[in-house]
Amino acid sequence: MKLDSKDRRILDMLQRDSTISNAELANAVGMSTSACWRKVRALEDAKIIERYGAYLNPAKAGLSFQAIVHVQLTRHDPDKVEDFIQAVNRRPDVVECFATTGQADYHLRVLCRDLVAFNAFLEGFLFKQTAVESAQTNVVLRDIKKHSPIPV
Template sequence: MPNRDRDPRPRLDGLDRRLLGYLQKDARVSTAELARRLGLSGPGLQKRLRKLEDQGVIRGYATIVNREAVGLDLLCFVHVTLAHHRPNSVKQFPDKIKNMPEVLECHFLTGEFDYLLKVVVANHDHLQKFLFGTLMKAGGIDRTRTSIVVKEVKASTSLPL
């Protein structure tokens, strides 16, 4: 009989957490430097990295682009209420969102709204075109409420390890 109390998450030791911390601060650091900081051999570090990747702890390595430097000046949060709450409707919405490049994140919520979208656009015209020309045309939406970010106070991709 399987143990239902078993935690399916990978177990991370102190070295794993230190390694992840270094990578979150600077994913471009060389493997030689990482190995030195952690007191590991090169092959030992590679084995540990591969294990973390295989377990899905490390999902990838990415460059963080300054959105304003590339002309995406508006950051918005769009609360979405679906027209219907049948299982099929709730399931289809994320599939529609996946092909909308303006949507950085999509979260399924409890409470007053069904989904929260984190959206970036160039300007107010772009926002209007996205909301009425893309999002609402996808169908299945009863209403939206959009908040435009005045100032981004904190934005981080680092987890508290």
């Protein structure tokens, strides 16, 4: 789907506030409500808009410990890698996971209640994964930039 200027404006506005009404969105973009609704539906159908949601404050939700864990695998056997990926996807405390180039194979963003809970994550989960050779942790001291809209 090729994006036009109105599509881009709709996407920008929805990223900033997904609770905006269709009427407000249409007015801001300069379209009729029905045309705006059709554009939004087309963006959803094309999977450009994957989902809507709310951003939570982890600390206020009781998750004040945040870390980035850099994981190296012992070997890249496809079955072991798939087992690792599936295990990570089942963990609610792993809120993001990226496979990357460089020294680490995977980077996990982990949210926990505290250091004790994080240690339980490492010992009770991560180091029990047969594909994991080692992990290095960076504790997040503060968030600088997050939830940024994707430039469209």
